[in-house]
Amino acid sequence: MNVESYMIELGRAARAAARVLARAETRQKDAALTAMAAAIERQADRLLAANARDLEAAQAAGLSAALIDRLTLSEKTIAAMAEGLRQIAQLPDPVGEITDLKYRPSGIQVGRMRVPLGVIGIIYEARPNVTADAAGLCLKSGNAAILRGGSEAIHSNQAIAACVRAGLEAAGLPATCVQVVETADRAAVGQLITMKEYVDVIVPRGGKGLIERVTAEARVPVIKHLHGNCHVYVDDRADPDKALRIVENAKTQRYGTCNTAESLLIARGVAEALLPGLARMLTRHGVELRCCPQAMHILQQADIPGARLVPATEADWSEEYLAPILAVKVVEGLEAAIEHINTYGSQHTDAIVTEDYGRARRFLREVDSSSVMVNASTRFADGFEYGLGAEIGISTDKIHARGPVGLEGLTSQKWVVLGDGHVRV
Numbered sequence: 001m002n003v004e005s006y007m008i009e010l011g012r013a014a015r016a017a018a019r020v021l022a023r024a025e026t027r028q029k030d031a032a033l034t035a036m037a038a039a040i041e042r043q044a045d046r047l048l049a050a051n052a053r054d055l056e057a058a059q060a061a062g063l064s065a066a067l068i069d070r071l072t073l074s075e076k077t078i079a080a081m082a083e084g085l086r087q088i089a090q091l092p093d094p095v096g097e098i099t100d101l102k103y104r105p106s107g108i109q110v111g112r113m114r115v116p117l118g119v120i121g122i123i124y125e126a127r128p129n130v131t132a133d134a135a136g137l138c139l140k141s142g143n144a145a146i147l148r149g150g151s152e153a154i155h156s157n158q159a160i161a162a163c164v165r166a167g168l169e170a171a172g173l174p175a176t177c178v179q180v181v182e183t184a185d186r187a188a189v190g191q192l193i194t195m196k197e198y199v200d201v202i203v204p205r206g207g208k209g210l211i212e213r214v215t216a217e218a219r220v221p222v223i224k225h226l227h228g229n230c231h232v233y234v235d236d237r238a239d240p241d242k243a244l245r246i247v248e249n250a251k252t253q254r255y256g257t258c259n260t261a262e263s264l265l266i267a268r269g270v271a272e273a274l275l276p277g278l279a280r281m282l283t284r285h286g287v288e289l290r291c292c293p294q295a296m297h298i299l300q301q302a303d304i305p306g307a308r309l310v311p312a313t314e315a316d317w318s319e320e321y322l323a324p325i326l327a328v329k330v331v332e333g334l335e336a337a338i339e340h341i342n343t344y345g346s347q348h349t350d351a352i353v354t355e356d357y358g359r360a361r362r363f364l365r366e367v368d369s370s371s372v373m374v375n376a377s378t379r380f381a382d383g384f385e386y387g388l389g390a391e392i393g394i395s396t397d398k399i400h401a402r403g404p405v406g407l408e409g410l411t412s413q414k415w416v417v418l419g420d421g422h423v424r425v
Contacts, residue, residue, distance in 0.1 A: 001183055007191040010146055011198025013176040014119045018144035021177055022116050026093040028171050029140055033089040036167030037082040040132060043163055044078050050159035051128065058152050066256035066322040070126035071153055081132040081160075084384060088136040091388075094407050095142040098416060109418040114411045116142030118200035121192045122392065123148045123214060125206030128156035133383075134203075135164045135178040137392050141410040144177050146199065148192060150206065151184035158182070193218040203405070205393045208320075223405060225370075225396035227320040228258030228348040230378040233337040233363070235354035236269035240277070242375055243353045247278055249377040250351065252285040256322050258394060259349050259371075259381040263317065263327040265337045271295070271330045276302035279328075283307045287324045290316040294330040317344040334359050338366050345369060347396040349381035370396050370403035 021029075040047070051073040058068050094114045101111030120143045124130045131147055138145035149157040161180035168175050181188050193202050193214055202222045204214040211224050232250050234243045250261035266275055275298050279289060288308040291299060299309055316327040317340070331337045334352075341350050351373035352363040360374040371381040381404065383391025388406030395401045401409030 001185070003183060003185050003187040004191055006183065007181075007188055007195065008198070010179050010181065011119070011195045014144040014146050014179060015198050017174045017176040018116065018118050018142075020174055021139070021142045021144055022095070024142065024173065026095075028173065029093070029142075030089040032139060032167045032171035032173055033085045033136055034167075035170035036132070036136065036164050037085040037089075039163035039166040040078060040082045040085070040160070043159065044075065047073060047078055047156065047159050047163075048075075050155040053155045054128075054153050061152075063152065064322075067126050067152070069254070069256040071128070071156075073128060073156060077129055080384070081129050084133055085136045087384070088140050088407070091140065091407060093140065094411050099413075101418075106422060106424070107419070108422050111416050111418075112413040113416045114408070115414055117410055117412055119144045119146065119198060120201050120203060120392075120410065121146045121148070121195075121199045121220070122203045122205065123189055123192065123210065124204070125150035125210060126153055127205070128153045128160055130205060131157045131160040131180065132164065134392055137388075137407060137410060139168075139173075139177060141407045143410055144179075146179050146181065146192060148181040148188055154184055189214070190217065193220055193222075196220050201410075203393050223393060223395045223397065223399070223401055223409070225258070225346065225348060225394050227346050228260070228394075229263060229318055229320050229344065229346040230259055230261050230348055230381075231263045231265055231337075231341050231345060231350040232261045232378065233265040233331075233334075233341070233350070233352045234267065234270065234274060234278075235334060235337075235352055235356065235359055236267035237356040237359065238267075238270065238274070238353040239355055239375075240274055243274060244278060244281060246351065246353055246375065246377050248281055248285070250379055251282065251287060251326055252324075253377075253379050255324055257379070258320070259378050260322070261326070261351075261378050262319060262321050263329070263344070265329050265331050265340060266295075267333050267337070268294075268330050269333070272298055275299065275328075275330075276304065279307060280304050282326060285324065287326050290325060290327045292329040295328045298330070318346075320346070334362060338363065342366075342368050348394065349373065349378045351376060351378050370394065 097114045165175045204211045290312040347369045349371040383404040391404040
């Protein structure tokens with residue numbers, strides 16, 4: 001295969017399909033989404049079989065537990081893919097919406113219309129469910145998509161792509177509205193991120209190395225986040241039971257996701273009272289604790305059986321572990337917690353546990369992250385949980401799309417002017 005020629009062919013087909021999608025009616029797009037969901041459910045056994053091939057190869061290659069977790073499909077995740085597509089079908093269509101229409105002194109009306117971005121290139125590793133989520137969100141927002149999944153998920157991605165094509169064809173839309181790159185050659189990524197004549201936006205989803213490469217080499221605008229160093233701050237006015245539940249869920253529900261907590265900050269005033277209980281819970285889950293000197297002293301005094309306590313280094317405060325490891329630091333209070341998060345965080349998701357309304361408001365206002373939470377687990381930072389149906393990714397950039405990127409994040413706005421023979425004087 002000549003990769004350059006192949007990718008240019010995909011780009012041309014996508015550009016043509018984008019023009020069709022831009023004028024497609026909502027009911028046609030929704031019909032395609034519903035048909036995709038039905039095809040995924042019908043083909044569940046085939047998807048699991050394809051995924052088993054990928055998992056066997058991943059284990060033989062010695063891929064990390066976190067990567068294998070992301071790669072794995074189950075009956076539950078397949079059902080979630082189908083449900084995500086149906087939720088997208090039920091969401092309002094953003095395309096063509098006119099907002100802020102106002103009369104000007106000249107008599108014209110000026111407003112903004114929401115329009116598709118055009119062609120979106122998505123590069124992702126391991127997660128085969130991204131194939132369905134990305135296809136659905138791009139379709140509903142009127143964008144053609146070129147999807148390039150990782151080689152470790154190639155059989156899973158192709159099986160899901162077949163379901164996507166079946167849904168498009170059932171609704172009378174071109175199969176080229178969503179194209180999954182069939183080659184695992186890394187040159188395809190290099191070509192995709194430089195085809196500015198065919199691709200309008202690139203969304204990388206994967207490890208830090210992939211995203212750094214895409215950011216450095218792309219000639220197309222990129223929506224991205226580099227990593228997820230998410231924090232939970234337990235304030236000295238926190239409810240202890242809420243703190244225990246939130247920290248447990250934020251850290252231990254899943255280790256390999258970007259919205260998993262990687263750092264625990266606890267106010268000095270409650271550290272001796274609450275930290276040992278939090279550590280016992282985390283130890284039961286097998287979590288290693290990378291502790292600041294004061295946290296280390298408190299936990300050594302608590303003498304928790306089986307606890308794995310390691311002195312924290314400066315690098316630990318910035319780390320995304322994607323593993324049963326948690327950085328723990330005792331801080332003076334709210335201001336110190338905010339300062340720490342804004343210094344070491346990745347602007348992804350950070351949470352405070354407190355019963356003080358004023359402190360909660362300050363945390364929401366002053367923490368510079370794409371999602372900021374009060375008395376809730378960081379694991380909620382997800383397109384499905386936010387009611388977006390699914391997400392194309394999470395953006396920590398300060399551009400039009402920030403946080404989980406759903407339908408509106410995949411559109412832009414253009415100015416529209418309505419007149420009746422008006423001329424400028």
